[in-house]
Amino acid sequence: MYSEKVMNHFMNPHNVGVIEDPDGVGKEGNPICGDLMEIFIKVKDDRIVDIKFRTFGCGAAIATSSMATEMVKGKTIEEAMEITNKAVAEALDGLPPIKMHCSNLAADAIHAAIEDYLEKKRAKQPA
Amino acid sequence: MAKRTVYMDHAATTPVDPRVVEAMLPYFTEGYGNASSVYRLGQEARKAIDEARADVAQTLNCTPREIIFTGCGSESDNLAIRGIAFWNRDKGTHIITSSIEHHAVSHTCEQLEKHFGFQVTYLPVDKYGRVDPTDVEKAITEKTTLITIMYANNEVGTIEPIAEIGEIARAHKIPFHTDAIQAGGALDLDVEALNLDLLSLSAHKFYGPKGVGVLYLRRGVRLLPPQTGGAHELNRRAGTENVAGIVGLATALKLAQGHREENNRKLIALRDRLIEGVLSSMLDTQLTGHPKERLPNSASFTINYVEGEGLLLGLDMMGTAASSGSACTSASLEPSHVLLAMGIPPEVAHGSLRLTLGHENSDEDVDYLLEVLPGIVERLRSMSPLYTTAS
Ligand SMILES: Cc1ncc(COP(=O)(O)O)c(C=O)c1O
Ligand code: FES
Numbered sequence: 386m387y388s389e390k391v392m393n394h395f396m397n398p399h400n401v402g403v404i405e406d407p408d409g410v411g412k413e414g415n416p417i418c419g420d421l422m423e424i425f426i427k428v429k430d431d432r433i434v435d436i437k438f439r440t441f442g443c444g445a446a447i448a449t450s451s452m453a454t455e456m457v458k459g460k461t462i463e464e465a466m467e468i469t470n471k472a473v474a475e476a477l478d479g480l481p482p483i484k485m486h487c488s489n490l491a492a493d494a495i496h497a498a499i500e501d502y503l504e505k506k507r508a509k510q511p512a
Numbered sequence: 513m514a515k516r517t518v519y520m521d522h523a524a525t526t527p528v529d530p531r532v533v534e535a536m537l538p539y540f541t542e543g544y545g546n547a548s549s550v551y552r553l554g555q556e557a558r559k560a561i562d563e564a565r566a567d568v569a570q571t572l573n574c575t576p577r578e579i580i581f582t583g584c585g586s587e588s589d590n591l592a593i594r595g596i597a598f599w600n601r602d603k604g605t606h607i608i609t610s611s612i613e614h615h616a617v618s619h620t621c622e623q624l625e626k627h628f629g630f631q632v633t634y635l636p637v638d639k640y641g642r643v644d645p646t647d648v649e650k651a652i653t654e655k656t657t658l659i660t661i662m663y664a665n666n667e668v669g670t671i672e673p674i675a676e677i678g679e680i681a682r683a684h685k686i687p688f689h690t691d692a693i694q695a696g697g698a699l700d701l702d703v704e705a706l707n708l709d710l711l712s713l714s715a716h717k718f719y720g721p722k723g724v725g726v727l728y729l730r731r732g733v734r735l736l737p738p739q740t741g742g743a744h745e746l747n748r749r750a751g752t753e754n755v756a757g758i759v760g761l762a763t764a765l766k767l768a769q770g771h772r773e774e775n776n777r778k779l780i781a782l783r784d785r786l787i788e789g790v791l792s793s794m795l796d797t798q799l800t801g802h803p804k805e806r807l808p809n810s811a812s813f814t815i816n817y818v819e820g821e822g823l824l825l826g827l828d829m830m831g832t833a834a835s836s837g838s839a840c841t842s843a844s845l846e847p848s849h850v851l852l853a854m855g856i857p858p859e860v861a862h863g864s865l866r867l868t869l870g871h872e873n874s875d876e877d878v879d880y881l882l883e884v885l886p887g888i889v890e891r892l893r894s895m896s897p898l899y900t901t902a903s
Binding site: 387392395396398401412417418419420421422423439440441442443444446447483486487 | 817818819821822825829838839840841843845846847858859862894895896897898
């Protein structure tokens with residue numbers, strides 16, 4: 386049912402964990418099946434220098450978390466904002482149709498983490 | 513540790529016993545006749561079916577005429593429910609069932625409700641998944657024409673108080689059907705002792721072939737067959753008989769019911785060691801289903817903070833086949849209705865794991881499972897945002 390790439394990322398996911406002192410945090414819940422994802426980012430000069438995730442979900446959810454975080458690591462905030470669930474699914478050689486919704490979780494959580502970072506940055510700036 | 517192939521999903525299906533295959537083989541090649549034909553080849557097929565029917569009847573303690581061969585367990589359930597419901601439509605349109613039935617029963621009832629104007633009562637269960645017979649009695653109305661409650665649950669292994677429910681049904685003169693598909697080969701199938709009017713079986717759950725089932729229908733109980741055509745199965749199920757399949761079913765049932773006691777002793781010993789081992793090797797892990805009144809081969813759990821599909825994929829990588837009722841593993845992306853009906857919250861149902869044993873399983877298989885499972889759970893928990901919040 387899953388591609389070899391999905392299984393590899395599921396068995397050996399990249400970027401698992403938490404960042405103790407993150408610059409941005411994104412949390413997303415999957416309204417369809419009730420799964421959860423958290424993304425932590427560290428940003429330097431508007432570039433994502435570190436990223437970690439934790440996911441409670443199916444094999445596709447874990448594999449897309451791994452792939453999505455890998456894809457935006459080292460990217461600028463602007464570049465990272467452009468990541469889509471479709472791009473993540475394609476990078477994994479596709480997902481079964483019923484599992485496409487799982488890939489939304491990763492892209493959405495990354496977007497949320499970046500927005501959190503931008504929010505905090507704005508708050509720090511003098512009015 | 514050496515990787516090992518371990519099949520622990522016998523509630524899904526079982527391998528066909530080689531003795532069953534051997535009994536079936538002649539009916540594909542030399543004995544291919546149509547049992548309705550008058551010439552010798554046809555009559556040989558007829559004889560094989562008659563013998564199979566007599567064997568099944570003996571196991572069920574009924575007469576051969578009360579046995580209907582079908583195309584699978586789902587078909588048996590459909591024939592029973594639709595058949596009884598439509599035959600009695602002028603008398604009433606109320607059906608009583610439970611909230612933990614297999615979809616072959618529950619979706620059939622739902623369709624009658626949605627599209628044909630029937631009323632269905634879905635009885636609740638306790639935390640072990642047991643129906644209370646007094647609830648059955650309370651749900652009966654003048655319009656009730658069918659009670660259908662499963663014998664043993666496929667997800668959590670809980671055995672239902674069928675004989676008691678049957679007694680109530682009989683007192684009210686309402687036909688009583690049980691889906692005994694998980695009970696075949698494991699529990700007593702005496703339709704008299706169990707007070708049954710209809711009972712469904714499926715061969716592939718007791719080391720027989722896929723695609724063949726049985727419906728027992730008590731003499732005098734009438735139904736309107738949903739599948740019409742030729743006069744096969746005494747006008748109750750049209751279609752040229754699957755001779756090899758029917759012979760396979762009868763052979764498998766005879767073997768399974770004949771060696772039931774000794775097989776169960778072995779399975780219960782393995783099952784209890786498996787349950788004990790899983791619960792003691794991991795924290796935040798619960799047994800689902802009844803601790804005692806459960807199928808001899810069934811061990812089912814909820815493992816907190818992890819999701820079932822991840823467990824299954826992890827086990828598969830280690831060569832082990834298992835099953836789960838989690839939302840992510842279901843085609844509907846909803847957690848198992850059985851676990852929800854037992855009061856298990858959706859997020860806990862997420863971590864459900866079902867291990868169902870069979871004849872080929874050994875102590876070494878149980879040891880292997882107990883060796884690999886905690887590592888798989890630990891890995892998934894370490895990735896789970898729920899785990900650290902909780903600990
Ligand atoms: C309790 C129960 N009922 C019905 C069925 C359906 O049987 P079949 O697969 O033969 O259609 C199954 C198994 O899949 C089952 O476990
Ligand atoms: S996260 Fe539930 S199906 Fe993928």
